[in-house]
Structures are given as C-alpha cells and as structure tokens.
Amino acid sequence: MSGKRFTAVRGETCLDCGFCRHFVSCSKMQTGCIGCGACIKGCPQGAIDLRSRPDPESKIHFTVDGEKYTTKGSVSVLEALRELGRVTDKPGPKLGSIQPHCSTGGCWNCAVLIDGVMVRSCVTPLREKMEIITASEILQQIEPKRIVTLMRPAPHYHPSVFTHGCNYHCDLCHNWNLTFSSSRSAIHPKEAVTKLDLDPERDFWIGISGGEPTLNRTWLTKLVKALHHAVPDSRIQLDTNASLLTPDYIDELVSAGITDISPDLKALRLDTFIKACGTRSKKIARQYLETSWNAVRYLNDIYSKKIFMAVSLPCHPRIHSKAEIEDIGRSIAEINPAMPVTLIEYQPAFQFRDWPFLSPKIMEQAQKILESTGLHKVIIQGGSEIPRAVDPLELALCSEEF
Numbered sequence: 001m002s003g004k005r006f007t008a009v010r011g012e013t014c015l016d017c018g019f020c021r022h023f024v025s026c027s028k029m030q031t032g033c034i035g036c037g038a039c040i041k042g043c044p045q046g047a048i049d050l051r052s053r054p055d056p057e058s059k060i061h062f063t064v065d066g067e068k069y070t071t072k073g074s075v076s077v078l079e080a081l082r083e084l085g086r087v088t089d090k091p092g093p094k095l096g097s098i099q100p101h102c103s104t105g106g107c108w109n110c111a112v113l114i115d116g117v118m119v120r121s122c123v124t125p126l127r128e129k130m131e132i133i134t135a136s137e138i139l140q141q142i143e144p145k146r147i148v149t150l151m152r153p154a155p156h157y158h159p160s161v162f163t164h165g166c167n168y169h170c171d172l173c174h175n176w177n178l179t180f181s182s183s184r185s186a187i188h189p190k191e192a193v194t195k196l197d198l199d200p201e202r203d204f205w206i207g208i209s210g211g212e213p214t215l216n217r218t219w220l221t222k223l224v225k226a227l228h229h230a231v232p233d234s235r236i237q238l239d240t241n242a243s244l245l246t247p248d249y250i251d252e253l254v255s256a257g258i259t260d261i262s263p264d265l266k267a268l269r270l271d272t273f274i275k276a277c278g279t280r281s282k283k284i285a286r287q288y289l290e291t292s293w294n295a296v297r298y299l300n301d302i303y304s305k306k307i308f309m310a311v312s313l314p315c316h317p318r319i320h321s322k323a324e325i326e327d328i329g330r331s332i333a334e335i336n337p338a339m340p341v342t343l344i345e346y347q348p349a350f351q352f353r354d355w356p357f358l359s360p361k362i363m364e365q366a367q368k369i370l371e372s373t374g375l376h377k378v379i380i381q382g383g384s385e386i387p388r389a390v391d392p393l394e395l396a397l398c399s400e401e402f
Helices: 077-084 189-196 217-230 246-258 270-277 282-303 323-337 358-372 392-398
Strands: 006-010 048-052 057-063 067-072 111-114 119-120 130-133 150-152 160-163 205-210 235-240 261-265 310-317 341-344 378-379
Touching: 067 077, 077 130, 150 189, 160 270, 160 310, 189 217, 205 217, 217 235, 217 246, 235 246, 246 282, 261 282, 270 282, 270 323, 282 323, 310 323, 341 358, 358 378
Parallel strands: 057 130, 160 205, 205 235, 235 261, 310 341, 341 378
Antiparallel strands: 006 048, 057 067, 111 119, 111 130, 150 160
C-alpha cells in the first residue's frame, strides 16, 4: 500500500505570525513534514499549501489490529489507515469509529491506541514497527481526551469550556486562534470539571462552546454528565453548529444533563452555506446543512418543554442576501414563531480581516426582515458586544523568540 505523499509549503503571502510553529501540533521538527495539513486550516493568511513529494523509497512496516502492513514514505497514521479503508469521512458521529472531524488535532475524535498509548492519528507520524489498535471495543474502555480552553468562574462571568477543533473552515472565524490550535495537552472530561473549580452556590450557568463541541461525542457526553454531577442545579448550555446533532445524539445529551442548546444556523441555501463555512465537498456540506436544520426541528418537536433553545444566525451582506434572510426567517417561523433568534454580526476576522464592520443600520434592517416573517423575538448581537478577534500579528508578538 502506498498513496501520494505531500509536504506543506509556505508561500510568499506568509505573515510569519508563528501560528503554524507555536500553536499547531506538528511533527516537522522531529520527523519532517508528513503532509497532515493541520497547519493549513489555521493559517490566517491562507499562505500554506500541500505539494506532492517524489515517490518515496523507504518502507515502513506496521500492524493494525494484529494485521501486518507495509507502506512507503513519511505519512500520518490517519492517512495510512485511510489507505487501508479503515477511516470513514462520512459526516455524523458514530461511537468508536475513526473519524477525522477537525483535521487539526484539536478534537481527538480520530484517536487510536499506538504501542499502548492513546494518540491522535491525524497528526501522528507513522513509524517503523508501530502497533496500532483501532478496535472500538478497546478504544471505548479508555477515558477520552480533548484539547480545551477553560474559562474559570469569576464574579463577573460564567464558567465555560471552549473546545478546540472544528469541522467547518469559516473565513470569518472569530475564535480561529483557539479553534485551530492543537499544541496544548488534551484532558479528560472529569479533569476539565475539576479545573473549573465549580461552586454550586455560585455557578448557576455553564457554557460549552468552541470550535465545535460535538465533534468528539464520547468526550462531550461524559463532560455534560460530569458537570451535571458537580452542579446538579446549574444550567448547562451547548453552543453548536448542529451539523452532527442527529436525533440519537440529542437524546444522549439530554439524558446526560444538557439544559440549553443554541444551534448556529449559517444559511438555508447550499451555495451560501459553502461560502460561509468553507466546506469544499458539496455532498458533505449538504449533509451538514440538512442535519443542522433537522436538529432544530427535532429539538422543537420533542424537547420544547425540557430544553431551552435559541437559534443563532451570523449575518453579513457579502454572504447573505436579503431574500435568503427572509427565507431563513420563514423557515424558522414555520418550526416555531416564538423561537428566540439572535442575529450575530459577522465581524472582520481570520482570513477576512479586511472586511468592514457593519453599521447598526444594516443589522437593524436584517432584524426587521426576520420579524416580518412572523418571528416574535429577534435580538441583535454586534458592535462592542462582541470581543474583538485576535489579529495574527498579535500572535507574532506573543510568540517572539528572544
């Protein structure tokens, strides 16, 4: 077995911000580039490309679930497993399957057991005589991990868990510096709860955001259970793009203790969705789009009396037309006209840092369009209400080596 081999190359537009060197898990310094592509998704300048390498000569011998295999050239464990047909890129969470949802190393959903240690297959180099275990019945016995940033409770804000990794690649990603970073250590759900230092007398609301929290189903479900056990009377809110929230997944989260869900609906039309989310495959984009809207319908139909749901709608006239905003409003109103909707201003960030801030007038026009469709409660979140996105040159200053 041996497929094409690639290496990441920085182009002339590189800002030298240091994100790919200091914030992305990369094997380049130890084994050379394996072409995993983790650095590409998080580059704020879009300055990195994968280029094919000459056919490799060196052979690597390894085993997968006891079976012996051989391949050529430096490659990630995930790519080697993909060449063996042991990876599914089909959207949708499935316990125990090898699914590279984020492709940057943040979500750990592609984790496998290598020489007795749980590692991320997407950014781990394949080495000689590796013993790889992918069997779900074995992996499910090991406590799951994920990279997160914890916002600890303080007098003026609620505790929250920010999950790294996302299955979207939005050019306007506001939290890109955390979403696509993967160099820090991953932790278990109970460890995350312990580090939050929750107080039942003080912490009445806990947020789970990202990135995309739902990428690692086992980790998220166990986190919600641990949070509910630590502070049983607190509300636990999940912010999600809902692209993986199938009915059985929703049922599992509700049983675990989730109380609030805020689906982030990017669009109604497929072409607009692709423009907003950067999903290259139309097939995958269509499934993500349909799953997210179906999740809203299911939550409203089955859990309207148990789960509080408020839909978020990021908006920008360069992405959404007035006609589509109206269609989105009608579609939500058909589900439930009383459903709260938060209209969020897309602000300049990440790879579209040169886009202008929107005037309050534009956001108010979008609000009126949504209200004209019969929606009872539409609020605007924009301007100074949204913390400014990190500029890549600020990262360059933070990561400067003296």
